[in-house]
Amino acid sequence: MTTHDQEGQTRSVRVPLVEESVEVAKRVIDGDSVTVQTRVEEQVEWIRETLVGENVSVERVPVGRVVSHAPRIREVDGITIIPIVREVLHVEKRLMLVEEVHITRRTEETKVEQPVTLRSMHGSISRDAAGKE
Numbered sequence: 001m002t003t004h005d006q007e008g009q010t011r012s013v014r015v016p017l018v019e020e021s022v023e024v025a026k027r028v029i030d031g032d033s034v035t036v037q038t039r040v041e042e043q044v045e046w047i048r049e050t051l052v053g054e055n056v057s058v059e060r061v062p063v064g065r066v067v068s069h070a071p072r073i074r075e076v077d078g079i080t081i082i083p084i085v086r087e088v089l090h091v092e093k094r095l096m097l098v099e100e101v102h103i104t105r106r107t108e109e110t111k112v113e114q115p116v117t118l119r120s121m122h123g124s125i126s127r128d129a130a131g132k133e
Helices: none
Strands: 002-004 010-012 033-067 074-076 079-089 093-128
Touching: none
Parallel strands: none
Antiparallel strands: 002 010, 033 093, 074 079, 079 093
16 A cells, blocks of 8 residues: 655555454254163953854765766756766767866855964153263
8 A cells, every 4th residue: 555644745654454364163962861671561461353264075976877068067956066077988088077066165254262462562761961161
């Protein structure tokens, strides 16, 4: 920077520059603490349920009848009938119904009662205040 003195002469003046700075620091302090507790409770309860199942019985029924073609599998009064044929020689070849397999289905219900263990978890939270600075 330049200035003029009383006699009119030019003179240089130095002006010092000032700079500010900031410094940030962190520190850990003890605060509140939280405690979480859990517990598992068990209780036995009885369940009741009806179970449904199927049983089959197989019965071989001899027929011994000559047929012109193989009969189809059929169902009569809830019984599935599966024809079994074989070729036999006679003066001519014919199909003979040898036997039928009869399958009967029966539905059975069984009531069962059985204990089961059920678990449930419960939690509690508490806050402990620590001394603050």
